[in-house]
Amino acid sequence: MKPSLPLAMVLAFLLALGLAPAARAANEADYKTAYSAAEAASKEAASLRHQWTVTVSALAAAKKAADGGDFDRAVAAAKEAEALAKASIFQATTEKEAWKAMEIR
Amino acid sequence: MASSIRVRATANGDITEVQALIQHPMDTGFVKDAKGELIPAHFIQQLKFECNGKDVFVADWGTAVSKDPYVKFSFKGAKKGDDLKVSWTDNKGGSDTTTAKIS
Amino acid sequence: MKARASILLGSLSAALVAFALTSPRVVAADKVDPVADARAFQNFFFQKFPTVKHEDFVNGPYSMNEDMKRQWQEKEEFPPYEFALDAGKEMFATPFKNGKTYADCFPNGGIGIRQNYPYFDDKEGKVVTLELALNRCREANGEAPYSYVKDEMASLTAYMAFTSRGKPMDIKIPDDPRALAAFENGKRYFYTRRGQMNFSCASCHVQSPGERIRAEILAPALGILNAMPIYRSEWSGMGTTSRRFVTCNSQTRAVPLEPQADEYRDVEYFLSYVANGLPISGPGARP
Numbered sequence: 001m002k003p004s005l006p007l008a009m010v011l012a013f014l015l016a017l018g019l020a021p022a023a024r025a026a027n028e029a030d031y032k033t034a035y036s037a038a039e040a041a042s043k044e045a046a047s048l049r050h051q052w053t054v055t056v057s058a059l060a061a062a063k064k065a066a067d068g069g070d071f072d073r074a075v076a077a078a079k080e081a082e083a084l085a086k087a088s089i090f091q092a093t094t095e096k097e098a099w100k101a102m103e104i105r
Numbered sequence: 106m107a108s109s110i111r112v113r114a115t116a117n118g119d120i121t122e123v124q125a126l127i128q129h130p131m132d133t134g135f136v137k138d139a140k141g142e143l144i145p146a147h148f149i150q151q152l153k154f155e156c157n158g159k160d161v162f163v164a165d166w167g168t169a170v171s172k173d174p175y176v177k178f179s180f181k182g183a184k185k186g187d188d189l190k191v192s193w194t195d196n197k198g199g200s201d202t203t204t205a206k207i208s
Numbered sequence: 209m210k211a212r213a214s215i216l217l218g219s220l221s222a223a224l225v226a227f228a229l230t231s232p233r234v235v236a237a238d239k240v241d242p243v244a245d246a247r248a249f250q251n252f253f254f255q256k257f258p259t260v261k262h263e264d265f266v267n268g269p270y271s272m273n274e275d276m277k278r279q280w281q282e283k284e285e286f287p288p289y290e291f292a293l294d295a296g297k298e299m300f301a302t303p304f305k306n307g308k309t310y311a312d313c314f315p316n317g318g319i320g321i322r323q324n325y326p327y328f329d330d331k332e333g334k335v336v337t338l339e340l341a342l343n344r345c346r347e348a349n350g351e352a353p354y355s356y357v358k359d360e361m362a363s364l365t366a367y368m369a370f371t372s373r374g375k376p377m378d379i380k381i382p383d384d385p386r387a388l389a390a391f392e393n394g395k396r397y398f399y400t401r402r403g404q405m406n407f408s409c410a411s412c413h414v415q416s417p418g419e420r421i422r423a424e425i426l427a428p429a430l431g432i433l434n435a436m437p438i439y440r441s442e443w444s445g446m447g448t449t450s451r452r453f454v455t456c457n458s459q460t461r462a463v464p465l466e467p468q469a470d471e472y473r474d475v476e477y478f479l480s481y482v483a484n485g486l487p488i489s490g491p492g493a494r495p
Binding site for chain 2: 285286288290291444445
Binding site for chain 3: 046049050051052053054056084087088091095098099100102103104105
């Protein structure tokens with residue numbers, strides 16, 4: 001059962017991160033910070049040719065929510081977009097070598 | 106423009122087997138285009154096969170038939186060299202006709 | 209999302225471990241050797257499916273499933289790509305505004321040459337696909353290029369493939385470092401996982417051909433391009449090689465590249481080369 005412990009810790013940590021800002025309503029400044037971080041990560045993913053469709057839609061959802069004045073939702077969507085973009089960057093980086101494991105030779 | 110109907114009819118003894126492929130969008134009226142606007146319904150309402158002046162196959166169709174429909178059936182009473190006339194009309198007044206020789 | 213991320217993390221680290229284990233072989237294979245790659249690629253499929261005739265691989269899912277094969281054989285008596293084929297034949301023969309035709313752009317008047325595409329163009333230093341060559345032909349004659357994924361392009365390639373049916377795929381890789389790099393890049397693209405689903409082309413078409421993905425049967429990667437372009441019942445229409453790549457990418461939730469991007473040209477080069485010797489069967493019909 002060893003691997004489940006760090007997993008639980010990661011989950012708890014992420015949960016805590018996700019819940020903390022919910023204590024107060026997010027404002028436009030929060031959204032702008034979250035959005036620009038997400039946008040930067042997604043641009044990096046795109047430049048690596050590893051963009052995910054879900055990142056693009058999360059970014060669009062963030063923008064739409066912010067335009068409608070719902071900054072709580074906008075910040076949440078922007079954070080999700082950032083996490084997705086970072087995961088795609090991670091994929092791009094590891095696959096630089098890892099693809100060879102799948103090769104028929 | 107080539108005909109919208111492809112048809113092949115082969116007589117084998119008393120039985121004639123017919124296969125036909127028709128080029129038609131068969132739009133149901135429920136599908137939206139890239140701009141999000143409904144594509145109006147556009148479908149074949151009647152498809153008819155005639156042989157020696159007699160209807161041998163008549164289909165009254167609606168929107169549930171696929172795009173570019175394919176039909177296969179067989180009938181009795183024709184022989185090699187007879188003419189088989191195929192025609193369709195759609196809900197927008199469009200139509201097409203072709204005649205094939207039974208081989 | 210969090211759970212998904214950790215699963216991804218897990219599978220990636222598993223992949224890394226697997227990579228670490230195989231790395232001595234990787235080092236040994238640093239030199240690009242297309243001949244050995246093609247042999248290994250074909251042998252993999254021949255051994256995985258010992259009962260499938262070699263030339264049958266180009267028929268995709270039908271080579272993997274008897275029931276589907278029977279349905280397809282019946283369908284081939286009256287194939288759904290017939291309209292596109294006739295349209296392509298007509299377009300091919302119709303002169304441009306300047307009086308020239310497609311035949312003027314291609315060796316042998318464009319007839320029976322599908323098996324030589326894509327080829328490596330040493331002036332440009334890049335891979336040139338049939339679709340690209342067709343649009344360049346149009347532009348050179350003052351015509352607007354066609355969309356790479358839509359019907360006109362599919363009709364033209366359908367006709368060109370039809371005139372080449374049965375001819376063995378014959379892709380050449382010249383002894384040019386840029387051609388070898390293109391081949392290697394295509395191979396890398398083919399095996400690289402992408403999209404949120406973390407799939408590579410090989411996840412489906414090497415690891416699972418013959419298996420079901422929902423109601424579909426996956427086609428083997430070997431000879432998969434020999435059948436292009438295809439009429440897909442799912443699309444209710446024709447699709448080009450470009451369209452196949454683009455939709456494959458988006459199905460794994462990866463943002464597709466623009467049609468005829470360098471990567472797509474390279475992966476077409478790789479996949480066509482490893483299918484050398486297998487007959488052209490396009491245009492094809494797929495469910």
